[in-house]
Amino acid sequence: MELQHYLDLCTKTELAKAKRSARLGDGDLLKALRALFVSMAEQQGIDVAQLFESRAAERRRHQQLQEVRRLAYVQRHQAKLASREIDLQRWNLWFDGSAHPNPGPCSIGAVLQAPDGSRWQLSQHLGHGSSSDAEYQALIAALKLAITYKADALTVRGDSRVILDDVVAQEAQASSLLSHWRQQARALLQQLPHCELVWIPRARNVQADQLAAQARE
Template sequence: MSADAATPQHWRIHCDGTAWPNPGRIGIGVVLQAPDGSIEQISQAAGSGCNNEAEARALIAALQAARARGAQQLCVYSDNSVLVEHVSGRAKTRIERLQRLFAEAQSLLASFAGVELSWIPRHRNSAADTLARAALGLPAKPAGRPLSRRRGK
């Protein structure tokens, strides 16, 4: 399924985490959209650690929120390729604290009837990023256009 191929029964999740400084305090942001279009947002501090721990904790919080609301089909979007690669099983880490978080996320993902976990460019995940930063009292990043590979675009 492509990143934009959600069917009417799919819940959409955009998640992001930030660590300030890195490593440092962790903030997570989640935008959870139900099939009926209603949206719930999560913005909370989540301890301390590195940016990849923050991303994993954001995904875990998003999956727990979806599970609590009875979701069965998910389209999950993250702008962190490390998270997507590791949770999808295409990469492995030797860092024990990340292994535990990635395993918890994998276990949660397996509890749903169907899940599509996709990497998206950072500019398409700005709402979740803003929520993660707000959890730490940080301002939103300035809006900008995605970088083009060609000059003058």
């Protein structure tokens, strides 16, 4: 157990150094590790017990950091999987907007799919603005389409984190430049009480992106 305690607290470099020392001496790795830790403690002006305590605390911090990173990875992975799942029992809506150049002429695209498989599409050119203006206009037009067809349980998907974050943000954190679009989008969302907003990567928003591109042609 004492050897394992040393092995738990030493670094790979320190272990390699102790192994070399053991090979050059009597071959006792535990003895070499003890000598190494005593030497390090003396260099730091502390006793071995304090060095052990410091190393143990550092190890706990490292394990906690690793756990935080692991949980963050799991959450990102779950969110990624959730963004890929399409519940066919719900209405599903995809939207995309673009400005070329940015700022420049805005175009939007949207696809609405009903639980019975029926689909409706939008492809429009809508004036001049930034890419954020275009994305917001795409969301607004898409929500109007959903309201027209009385989509009750709806999942809205888009690849703009800026817009999806902004539309649900507290006023203090939201963009003042986009406030007029946000107000319109929120008013429409109030008419869709069972609506959820989901971010997806652009690669999974191909149809809406293509429809927006068609409007530019």
